[in-house]
Amino acid sequence: MRFMPHGNLVSLTQMRPGQSGVVVRIQGGFGLVDRLNALGVIPGKRIAKISSMIARGPVTVEIDRAQVAIGFGMANRIIVELD
């Protein structure tokens, strides 16, 4: 599916808790993409940020109506278009 991202593009770590948007792309190699794909984190999916943990801790998000915790480094490479 094709869409033209045109709004605010931020990384998952830059999002604030409570914000939601759509995943636009994942900046990483196959390993990262594979792991995220298994849990449904793919471009085009709606994602909502629940919280982040201090000291570069994991980010908790809601995706596909379930909660997933994503490590900081990975979350940094997930680009989201905010609503």
Place this chain on the structure above:
Amino acid sequence: MGNPNVGKSVIFSRLTGVRTTVSNYPGTTISYTRGFLKLGEEKVEVIDVPGTYTLEPTTEAEEIALQMLETGDIVINVVNATNLERSLYLSLQLLEREIPVVVALNLWDDARHRGINVDLERLRESLGVPVIPTIAITGEGIKELVENIPKATSPGTSARSRDHRWATIGGIIDQVQRVDHRHHTWLERLQDASVKPLTGGIIAVAVLVSAFLVIRFIGESLIGYVLDPLFNHLWAPVILSLSDLMGGSGFLHDVIVGKIAAGEVDFVESFGLLSSGLYVPFAMVLPYIISFYLVLGLLEDVGYLPRLAVLMDTIMHWLGLHGYAIIPTLLGLGCNVPAVMATRILESKRERFIASTLVSIAVPCAALQAMIFGLVGERGGQYVVVVYGTLFVAWVILGIILHHLVKGFSPELLIEIPPYRLPPWRIVLQKMWMRIYGFLAEAIPIILGAILLINVLYFFGVFEAIADFTAPVVTGLLGLPREAIISLVIGFLRKDVALGMLAPLPLSATQLVVASVVLAMLFPCIATFVVLLRELGVVNMFKSAGVMISAALVTGGILNLIL
């Protein structure tokens, strides 16, 4: 087959009667389990595999699941009714293969509670296979599931691309699922609060402190009100009579009844099979096994542990691990054996090495802890604190050292966090009973064997020889009387009995502290050793052992200096 934490193992138990551990967090099942089911006239084999999100494996657990798939004739695809969006990804992949599938739509009651309505007929049509709603923990739907196993089919859809699969799921969901809008329940608010830094931290401290208090309370009550009276009033007279009958002394007497002095039985120091051999496991350790596993089971089944993993992730990274390694570590507080096996949920060899080594060194099992509370606690609560504090500091420092020394990578946290569920009492108690039974069946023979061995070694003077040989280290470095080495040697068999061996020695409180810490750290008990060997392989086992011994001696030496 199905995603992690959807109820596969519960359904497996229902189908085969084989009891497997179930918990509310992903990664409980780490290797496959086999059982049998009577299907009409035939007896068929059923295999429970670890959860997987996809047939393109990203973790070792997923690889195991894929391998088992190749050996199967029919697949029971356990799908999470409360999260079709994710479950169906695996389902679609299964349907693209030639293997017949029947879908068990589990957590059906949970879905209803959350206002999720699934149109079963439409789902059956969309997938092309039988779909049976089930509530595994109550057993509803299981009979229907079994009846439909022969009707499993393979619609043989052609392979799709990943994007196509997700798009197909979207289409199916639109047709099949309807979610009623609901307000945030208090449970859901609690879920979110548990993961946010400030509230999460407070909740974590509250949970850990109350867990500790409850475990202590139940353990001590069982000892104080039930088991001590039982042993002192009912069993002691029996032992004394037996002692008289056997003449009060002699090798056989000491082995069976233990050393009795002045007409009174000291159950800890007597070292007879019928005295210490029964008192230590039943009256000192079992109460804590019961209380620990009750609390741990509750924490596991409520679903708190993955959230704790999120909170601890950054700290764990300093130790070369990631947050999820907190789960094997907590399991180690019960028994190091399942803890080391649980390190399989960690994805890299480096993490598994660090986690298992740290657990064996610095995490005392419930049996040892019970003895620490009993024997060290007698001298004063502050000494118990010193023991635990030292172990904790050692855990952290050793973790940091290993993090910098061990080569390899530690992947980042990526886990699904399950919703909080209030488990039915039946499940919690059943799991607790399984673990208690495991302790009784496995530990007691070893305890009795250890006591027998101690008596034999004393009798033949072997201990004297060992004590002479190791005296420089034991007295010089650790500041302990040379007899203490016996305790460390027995520690290879059972740590609880070994700590008990220190009781008759004239030790100052600080010496007891040093001895307890060294005993806990020095070398794993034989059960843990066997599992470590299997999980790490011989070479790494040697490295691990080297770390343990040096860490124990260094820590003991330092403690000796500063206390």
